[in-house]
Amino acid sequence: MISPTLQEIREAAQRIKPHAHRTPVMTNENLNERVGAKVFLKCENFQKVGAFKFRGACNAVFSLTDEEAARGVCTHSSGNHAQALALAARMRGIAAHIVMPENAPQVKKDAVAGYGGKISYCESTLQAREATLRRVMESTGAAFIHPYDDERVIVGQGTAALELLADVPDLDVVIAPVGGGGLLSGTSIAATETKRGIRVIGAEPEMADDAFRSLQAGKVFPSDNPKTIADGLLTSLSDRTFSIIQSRVEQIVTVSEQGIVDAMKFIWERAKIVIEPSSAVAVAVLWEKKIDLTGLKVGVILSGGNVDLGKLPWESRQGDR
Amino acid sequence: MISPTLQEIREAAQRIKPHAHRTPVMTNENLNERVGAKVFLKCENFQKVGAFKFRGACNAVFSLTDEEAARGVCTHSSGNHAQALALAARMRGIAAHIVMPENAPQVKKDAVAGYGGKISYCESTLQAREATLRRVMESTGAAFIHPYDDERVIVGQGTAALELLADVPDLDVVIAPVGGGGLLSGTSIAATETKRGIRVIGAEPEMADDAFRSLQAGKVFPSDNPKTIADGLLTSLSDRTFSIIQSRVEQIVTVSEQGIVDAMKFIWERAKIVIEPSSAVAVAVLWEKKIDLTGLKVGVILSGGNVDLGKLPWESRQGDR
Numbered sequence: 001m002i003s004p005t006l007q008e009i010r011e012a013a014q015r016i017k018p019h020a021h022r023t024p025v026m027t028n029e030n031l032n033e034r035v036g037a038k039v040f041l042k043c044e045n046f047q048k049v050g051a052f053k054f055r056g057a058c059n060a061v062f063s064l065t066d067e068e069a070a071r072g073v074c075t076h077s078s079g080n081h082a083q084a085l086a087l088a089a090r091m092r093g094i095a096a097h098i099v100m101p102e103n104a105p106q107v108k109k110d111a112v113a114g115y116g117g118k119i120s121y122c123e124s125t126l127q128a129r130e131a132t133l134r135r136v137m138e139s140t141g142a143a144f145i146h147p148y149d150d151e152r153v154i155v156g157q158g159t160a161a162l163e164l165l166a167d168v169p170d171l172d173v174v175i176a177p178v179g180g181g182g183l184l185s186g187t188s189i190a191a192t193e194t195k196r197g198i199r200v201i202g203a204e205p206e207m208a209d210d211a212f213r214s215l216q217a218g219k220v221f222p223s224d225n226p227k228t229i230a231d232g233l234l235t236s237l238s239d240r241t242f243s244i245i246q247s248r249v250e251q252i253v254t255v256s257e258q259g260i261v262d263a264m265k266f267i268w269e270r271a272k273i274v275i276e277p278s279s280a281v282a283v284a285v286l287w288e289k290k291i292d293l294t295g296l297k298v299g300v301i302l303s304g305g306n307v308d309l310g311k312l313p314w315e316s317r318q319g320d321r
Numbered sequence: 322m323i324s325p326t327l328q329e330i331r332e333a334a335q336r337i338k339p340h341a342h343r344t345p346v347m348t349n350e351n352l353n354e355r356v357g358a359k360v361f362l363k364c365e366n367f368q369k370v371g372a373f374k375f376r377g378a379c380n381a382v383f384s385l386t387d388e389e390a391a392r393g394v395c396t397h398s399s400g401n402h403a404q405a406l407a408l409a410a411r412m413r414g415i416a417a418h419i420v421m422p423e424n425a426p427q428v429k430k431d432a433v434a435g436y437g438g439k440i441s442y443c444e445s446t447l448q449a450r451e452a453t454l455r456r457v458m459e460s461t462g463a464a465f466i467h468p469y470d471d472e473r474v475i476v477g478q479g480t481a482a483l484e485l486l487a488d489v490p491d492l493d494v495v496i497a498p499v500g501g502g503g504l505l506s507g508t509s510i511a512a513t514e515t516k517r518g519i520r521v522i523g524a525e526p527e528m529a530d531d532a533f534r535s536l537q538a539g540k541v542f543p544s545d546n547p548k549t550i551a552d553g554l555l556t557s558l559s560d561r562t563f564s565i566i567q568s569r570v571e572q573i574v575t576v577s578e579q580g581i582v583d584a585m586k587f588i589w590e591r592a593k594i595v596i597e598p599s600s601a602v603a604v605a606v607l608w609e610k611k612i613d614l615t616g617l618k619v620g621v622i623l624s625g626g627n628v629d630l631g632k633l634p635w636e637s638r639q640g641d642r
Contacts, residue, residue, distance in 0.1 A: 024345065045593040046593055050593060265630060272366040272371060272594060272595040272596075272626035273594055274590075274593040309590060309635065309637060310636055312639065313639065314630065315639055316631050317631070317632060318633065318634065318635060318637075
């Protein structure tokens with residue numbers, strides 16, 4: 001399979017520049033001390049819609065010809081990609097059709113609708129989702145933008161690592177979380193084509209370790225009813241993302257649920273930023289020290305900051321007023 | 322009373338530069354839409370020890386002569402000032418003696434001890450605190466650094482507004498929370514001496530409105546057993562801070578407890594940063610729209626981000642793992 005190129009990521013960066021935030025890179029001395037490395041946090045929690053997903057969706061939407069764009073875009077997602085596609089479409093002044101299961105959380109439905117997305121509800125099965133998406137495509141002619149199995153999306157996600165390496169050129173390692181593999185694919189291309197010898201590591205929950213097992217086996221394993229608080233990482237690799245990751249990523253490191261929660265809480269408490277569990281998965285690789293990164297300069301892509309503040313993964317009782 | 326000068330704030334900025342963070346100024350479109358103004362958030366939650374207090378403590382500590390410094394510093398505080406003074410003292414390689422009530426939360430004792438502060442416990446009365454502080458000063462000769470009734474502290478706190486106006490010179494208004502008045506005093510000097518006609522507004526909880534009442538009455542009212550979630554704003558003005566605020570601050574605006582919580586939650590959810598209730602008090606002035614700031618460029622000093630994640634001011638039940 002032919003891999004997307006660094007040049008395409010650079011073009012994506014130019015394409016999304018008027019629409020996306022160039023997010024800051026943060027450092028935190030407490031974190032550095034705790035993990036024994038120099039950590040550079042690429043803050044995609046500050047990205048539009050609160051997640052890196054806006055980069056890929058935005059690049060895909062603005063890659064369409066005017067004729068294609070006029071018919072709108074569509075996808076299936078109840079997560080950050082749905083919101084990202086809705087917002088990118090609104091910025092281009094076109095329709096976004098989002099297929100979501102009826103039982104998706106109300107807050108997610110509201111978020112997509114808030115960005116102007118047109119929601120088509122389906123039952124919560126793979127068959128229902130695909131049938132509904134097909135109907136939407138047939139009736140509207142909208143272009144399907146897959147959450148990760150799409151080169152325009154992959155190169156869009158790669159722009160985060162491109163910016164990170166522009167800000168911190170001498171990184172030794174880049175860590176990104178892996179679910180469907182769009183972010184990790186784009187990150188690995190941007191990093192390895194920008195800096196010779198840089199190490200790219202994927203971060204995955206032990207409880208959803210299909211990418212880890214896929215790399216071990218040399219073929220795609222679907223995720224098998226995964227249960228993790230990192231709800232952005234439930235999806236499986238596609239052949240496309242597997243192929244890129246296999247050739248460019250050093251290894252996938254899995255982390256425990258407790259490690260994810262502890263790393264997340266530490267970042268909130270010490271770095272004073274709100275990150276979602278999927279972001280904490282990447283931090284947890286450093287936190288749990290399963291591999292030795294002592295003394296290295298490590299870039300970490302914080303994927304996003306969308307959490308339900310009424311349902312945190314730790315005990316909180318309401319304080320006195 | 323002679324007011325500190327802009328020149329002294331500039332000198333403080335030079336003095337603390339090697340030790341303190343130059344914190345970023347953040348903007349958020351959701352917030353701007355919600356409040357109808359262009360808001361610039363000066364992120365002192367990203368400051369050392371997680372609060373603006375480090376600026377004043379650091380300036381005071383590094384203002385001491387070598388001879389004075391050799392005898393250490395001391396203060397009474399169980400809050401951010403205690404941590405700030407302990408860290409600043411450690412940076413200068415001198416002792417910090419912190420008088421704290423025995424019943425202070427363990428997390429605050431640990432934080433001060435973690436920065437190397439030497440804690441002297443006292444009973445939780447004003448008399449016991451002052452007696453203990455006096456004993457510490459007599460036995461060590463340490464220099465007393467008051468949390469706010471100290472010119473070195475006031476000009477240190479003013480460096481935040483100095484940086485804010487350097488980054489956003491065309492602000493119409495600056496809002497800062499007011500407890501003892503150190504931050505608001507320093508902010509008001511920095512702002513009004515940097516930009517002619519700029520409006521400086523103090524933000525205070527309705528439930529702890531002693532500064533509001535003091536300005537109305539033209540004399541200092543002590544706070545009267547205040548109950549607010551903004552636990553950084555429980556103290557009363559001193560004659561020194563009252564005098565500065567009276568001459569330079571346009572007005573104090575009081576905000577409701579619900580407004581503080583709503584503003585705090587909105588900033589966490591939308592801006593993806595962790596701020597403490599005292600910071601949210603300043604945001605709540607915009608949030609509750611008690612005064613009309615429509616269309617203006619408004620700087621807000623976010624005082625800090627130190628919160629107990631296990632005791633948030635809203636309902637949160639632990640999510641499923």
